[in-house]
Amino acid sequence: MKTRPYLFSLLALGIALILSLTIGSVFLPPAQLWGALIGHGTPVSDAILWDIRLPRTVLIALTGMALGGSGAAFQGLFRNPLADPFLIGVASGAGLGAVIAMSIQWPYSFWGLMAIPMAAFATGLLTIFIVYSLARVGKTIPTTNLILAGVAFSSFATSLTSFLMLRSSNDVHRALGWLLGGATQSGWTAVLAVVPYLILGLGILALSGHALNLLQFGDDQAQQLGLNVTRAKTIVLIAASLATAAAVAFSGIIGFIGLIVPHVMRLWFGADYRRLILLSIIGGAAALILSDVVARVVIAPQEIPVGIVTALVGAPFFLWVLRRAKNQGYW
Amino acid sequence: MLRIENLSVNYGPRRVLHDVSLSVQSSEVVALIGPNGAGKSTLIRAVSGVIPIAGGHVRTNGDDFQALAPMRRAKYLAVVPQAVSLPPAFTVWETVLMGRTPYLGFIGQTSSADEEIARQALKRVDALGLAERRVGELSGGEGQRVLLARALCQSTPILLLDEPTAHLDLQYQVNLSELVRDLAHHDKLAVLIALHDLNLAARYADRIALMVAGEIKALGAPREVLTPELISQAYCLPVQVVGHPFLDVPLVLPGTVK
Numbered sequence: 001m002k003t004r005p006y007l008f009s010l011l012a013l014g015i016a017l018i019l020s021l022t023i024g025s026v027f028l029p030p031a032q033l034w035g036a037l038i039g040h041g042t043p044v045s046d047a048i049l050w051d052i053r054l055p056r057t058v059l060i061a062l063t064g065m066a067l068g069g070s071g072a073a074f075q076g077l078f079r080n081p082l083a084d085p086f087l088i089g090v091a092s093g094a095g096l097g098a099v100i101a102m103s104i105q106w107p108y109s110f111w112g113l114m115a116i117p118m119a120a121f122a123t124g125l126l127t128i129f130i131v132y133s134l135a136r137v138g139k140t141i142p143t144t145n146l147i148l149a150g151v152a153f154s155s156f157a158t159s160l161t162s163f164l165m166l167r168s169s170n171d172v173h174r175a176l177g178w179l180l181g182g183a184t185q186s187g188w189t190a191v192l193a194v195v196p197y198l199i200l201g202l203g204i205l206a207l208s209g210h211a212l213n214l215l216q217f218g219d220d221q222a223q224q225l226g227l228n229v230t231r232a233k234t235i236v237l238i239a240a241s242l243a244t245a246a247a248v249a250f251s252g253i254i255g256f257i258g259l260i261v262p263h264v265m266r267l268w269f270g271a272d273y274r275r276l277i278l279l280s281i282i283g284g285a286a287a288l289i290l291s292d293v294v295a296r297v298v299i300a301p302q303e304i305p306v307g308i309v310t311a312l313v314g315a316p317f318f319l320w321v322l323r324r325a326k327n328q329g330y331w
Numbered sequence: 332m333l334r335i336e337n338l339s340v341n342y343g344p345r346r347v348l349h350d351v352s353l354s355v356q357s358s359e360v361v362a363l364i365g366p367n368g369a370g371k372s373t374l375i376r377a378v379s380g381v382i383p384i385a386g387g388h389v390r391t392n393g394d395d396f397q398a399l400a401p402m403r404r405a406k407y408l409a410v411v412p413q414a415v416s417l418p419p420a421f422t423v424w425e426t427v428l429m430g431r432t433p434y435l436g437f438i439g440q441t442s443s444a445d446e447e448i449a450r451q452a453l454k455r456v457d458a459l460g461l462a463e464r465r466v467g468e469l470s471g472g473e474g475q476r477v478l479l480a481r482a483l484c485q486s487t488p489i490l491l492l493d494e495p496t497a498h499l500d501l502q503y504q505v506n507l508s509e510l511v512r513d514l515a516h517h518d519k520l521a522v523l524i525a526l527h528d529l530n531l532a533a534r535y536a537d538r539i540a541l542m543v544a545g546e547i548k549a550l551g552a553p554r555e556v557l558t559p560e561l562i563s564q565a566y567c568l569p570v571q572v573v574g575h576p577f578l579d580v581p582l583v584l585p586g587t588v589k
Contacts, residue, residue: 030547080416210439213427215417220381223410225485226405226433271420 005269010281013061016289020057021049023293025301028053055188060292061252061285062194064257066247067286069202070240072265072277076212077236078143082177084258085244088150092157093127094120094248099161116249121197124245127153128237141233183286194250201243203282208236209274216271254307256314257288263318332357332521333378333408333489338368338387340377340545346372348545350387355521357488358400358510359549362536363525364556366566367540371525373491378523379410405433408514409482411492414475419467423477426466427453430484452483456510472503479510492524496531504528529583533557534575541565547585557581 022028028048035041036049067085074083079108101119102192118119132134135145179281214222223229247254289311298304333355340348345536355361363371363505376382378389380396380564389396393408399407402543411428416424430452431445453459456476461469469477473572492511496504512535515522526532532553539556543565549556562583564569571584 019443111403207438210432210435211437213421213439214432216421220376221410222380222407223381223401224379224410225429225481226402228401242550255421266420267388270422270426271418284446 005265005275005279006020006282007059009265009279009286013282013286014117014287015264016286016293017057018060019054019293020060020289024048024296055191056292057289059194060288062191062198063230063247063251063254064261064286064288065202065281066198066284066285066300067254067257068184068261069205069220069277069281069286070243070247071284072262072273072280073205073208073212073236073240074258075262076276077233077240078147079218080143081263083147085240085248086154086253086255086258088241089127089131089154089157089240090124090150090155090244091159091248091253091278094124095253096157096164097121097126097162098121098249099164103167120249121245122162124241124248128158128241132237141230159325190250194246197242197246199245201216201239201241204235204239204244205277206281208232208239209272209277212236212273212277214258216273239322252305252307254288254310256310256318257284257291260314260318332391334388334514335374335378337375338377340373340382341385343498346545348377348383351542351545351547352387352518353523353540353547353550355489357521358515358519359538360515360522360524360536362532362539362551363523363540364527364529364532364539365542365548366400367527368544369565370545371542372493374542375410375491375523375525378447379491380404380519388486402433405487406483407487408489408491409485409487411475411478411490411495413467413493414471414494415497417469417478419432419465421464421466423453423458423464423466423469423547424449424462426477427462427480430481433485443466445519448486449480452479452480455483456480456530471497474504475499475507476510479507483514487520489521490523492522494525494527497527499546504531511535517518529557529562530553533583534578554581557583 018033020035022030026048028045032041032045033049036045041049071084074085074087075081077083078087079235080087098116098120101116125166130145131325132141134149134153135141137145211227214225214227215229215232217225219229244258261283262280263278265276265283269275269279288306288310291313292306294313295304295306295309298309335351335353338351339346351374351538353361365371373382377384378396380401384397387467394407396404396407403562410569417539427449428445431441431448432439434445435441442497450459453462456479457482458476461473461477464576466474466477479495485520495511496507499507508531510525514520515537524536536553538551539553540547541556541561549561557572559570561571562572566585568585571588572581573584575582
């Protein structure tokens, strides 16, 4: 196993983590940060680290891991460089569920807060089920059908979401901030709630690299090489959706991470999905943490939703990558 | 070794293969010939299990292929697909190692024994020097050899090839055909190969099956199948058949001689 790509991306993640923990409305120098981490902090640095920055950074990291890993999986599954969690509708479906939950006036209790991500998760999975059933022909799931059904359902869910947000005057601001990817519900509760879904979803994806490699040769060849194609596609689809829904539920709709990170990793470190999934998970975390740092400082002390940063930085960066890779035909 | 019994395949309401029966012994090359649309590729895809069959059986040593999971099937039977565009970013080495899939777990962890088999397979097709190249950089002939190496990696007793020589230059057509014949006669594989070039079939196949409109019209030694009557009827074209000047095989010359 080549270790250089892992060292490189873990290094990037480490730098992003340090930046995220030190930079904010109050600068926490590395020495103080270290003190707080090992239990010798001042009350102020303890509070900043343990109650604010660390849970937020962890949640952002988990979200980035989910988006990067599921983005790589969706691209491999559909053999489509444009595939990402949004393409097959799971992200928009989860967003719709969250807004429905917000438009009902839940009490601001623990379970009231938990109901929003739960609803997002449920509608995310429901979306997958609907899109999957619509796309299915007999025992097979043609990729074109899946993408068409996903895009159509995605538009439908997005329209409903906008309608609901326009209708409900209460909390529109909060919902909008959430939708644009502001980690407004950070805190250890959110982190604890998201972890099981992510371990399950990303764990399965990390083990599916070989199946994704085979699927790159098309369904016929994959099956002739011994892969149970329908079963493998179903496993990857559900695992990637699980990860996406969890990410959307807690951090809103954050674009471009799931699209860009796998592309960059593929460009730098090759197409082997056994490596690519893991690298995209690590890289997704690093990229989203850095975006969040930018979101916190760019008009400090005010914050902008991190989804705005990923799109503003991500889109031009993506175009630059595309332009550079134009003649390499890495797809 | 490979026994196809009364195999029928439908595409929607249309029956595209009718009661095809054919067997291929080990150490034997059987060539499938016939005009475009006769069902050669369909037969190969149906035998390999990627399209559903409407009737009949495919067996090997008594095992019914329909009843086998893809992984079990891939230990019996390997397929070299028709010239396809391969995912360009994989290296030749990665591609060939994927032939070991039927012997690996879901995560695809390969052992040094698997790597040795892949090395031998690449050597067998004379492509060891290509190992580090990306698949997207290969020529058509190199790509076909890599796909053949991947199929050999499956260590199967049966090998199916779907027009592997189509679109190849003359020297690659001959090289590949010789290699395939050697795999049967020397390595004792049972080989079923779809070919569009009748003279390659005449020269390198032990038996030939002539398919027309989803049925096998004739089956036998090249001399018995490549007759002016059968071929001109199948291809709707006048043909002459003469003896090869140096070898004991027929030579098909299409068109009239006037």
